[in-house]
Amino acid sequence: MRLAPGLYLVATPIGNLGDVGLRALAVLGAADRICCEDTRVTGKLLARYKIRARLEPYYDHNAETARPVILAALRHGERVALVSDAGTPLISDPGYKLVCAALAEGLSVTAIPGPSALLTALLLSGQPPDRFFFAGFLPRQPIARRRTLAGWASLDATLLFYEAPARLAATLADMAEILGSRSAAVARELTKLHEEVRRGRLTELAAHYELAGSPRGEIVIVVGPPVPAAPPTEDEIDRRLHDAVAALGVREAARELAVESGLPRQMLYRRALAIRNRAR
Numbered sequence: 001m002r003l004a005p006g007l008y009l010v011a012t013p014i015g016n017l018g019d020v021g022l023r024a025l026a027v028l029g030a031a032d033r034i035c036c037e038d039t040r041v042t043g044k045l046l047a048r049y050k051i052r053a054r055l056e057p058y059y060d061h062n063a064e065t066a067r068p069v070i071l072a073a074l075r076h077g078e079r080v081a082l083v084s085d086a087g088t089p090l091i092s093d094p095g096y097k098l099v100c101a102a103l104a105e106g107l108s109v110t111a112i113p114g115p116s117a118l119l120t121a122l123l124l125s126g127q128p129p130d131r132f133f134f135a136g137f138l139p140r141q142p143i144a145r146r147r148t149l150a151g152w153a154s155l156d157a158t159l160l161f162y163e164a165p166a167r168l169a170a171t172l173a174d175m176a177e178i179l180g181s182r183s184a185a186v187a188r189e190l191t192k193l194h195e196e197v198r199r200g201r202l203t204e205l206a207a208h209y210e211l212a213g214s215p216r217g218e219i220v221i222v223v224g225p226p227v228p229a230a231p232p233t234e235d236e237i238d239r240r241l242h243d244a245v246a247a248l249g250v251r252e253a254a255r256e257l258a259v260e261s262g263l264p265r266q267m268l269y270r271r272a273l274a275i276r277n278r279a280r
Contacts, residue, residue, distance in 0.1 A: 006108030015192035121220035
C-alpha cells in the first residue's frame, strides 16, 4: 500500500484481535513509525498479523517531550500512525493535542475508523441510540461526581460513561440518586471471552455491584434518557389552577402552569377564568 505522508489515527481492537480492519492493517504495515500508549500491547496486535514496525511510546506522561519529535517527523514527510491500547484514538486516550498541533501546521491528518467501546456498549445496551452523549470518566470524588451528574440530569439523551471497576458500585449509587431509577446497562470486557452486559434499573445495578464487588475489565455504563412525566389529569390541572389563581390571579396562574406543564396558555387561561368565576 502506498501511504502518503501524514498522521494516521488508527482504531484498534477493544478485545478481540479479529476485529481489526483491513485498512488499519495496511496503514500499520506501511507506516514509518507507530506511536502507541504501550508498546507491549500494540506489539501483540502487530505480532498476530506479522507486521514489523517501529514502535514509539506516546502517552500522557511523555506527550510533552514526544510531541515535538513526532511533529518533526511529519514535517520531514514521514507516515506516522497513532494508536491507543484499545479502540479509537483520542476517545479518553492521548492524542488530541498532537492532532491539534498537526492541523495548526497544515500537516495531513487521516482517521482510520474501527472498533469503539462506547459504540459497542450503546448497541448492546438496549437504550435509544438515536441521540446520545458520551461523558468519558466522571470525577473520582463523590461530591464532584454528583455535581457533574446533576448538570446532565435533564439532558434528553442516552448517557455513556467509562468507569473503573473499583468505583462502579459507588458511581451507580450516585447515578440512581441524581438521575433517578432509569433503565441502564453495564457493559464490560466487550468482545472478549468473558463479555458481559448487565441490564436493569440504576437502583438494581447499584445493589448488584454493591453485593458482588468490583468486577474485572474495562467498563462502560449506559444510562437511558429521562422518562417524560405523564401529562397532568383534568382534575390535577383544575386543582393546581385553583391554588394558583388564589395566589397569583388568572393571567399569572395560566402563564406559570403553561411553563411548568407545556400546556397551551390560552386553554389554561380560560379554565382559570372559569374557576375564578365559579368561586365568586
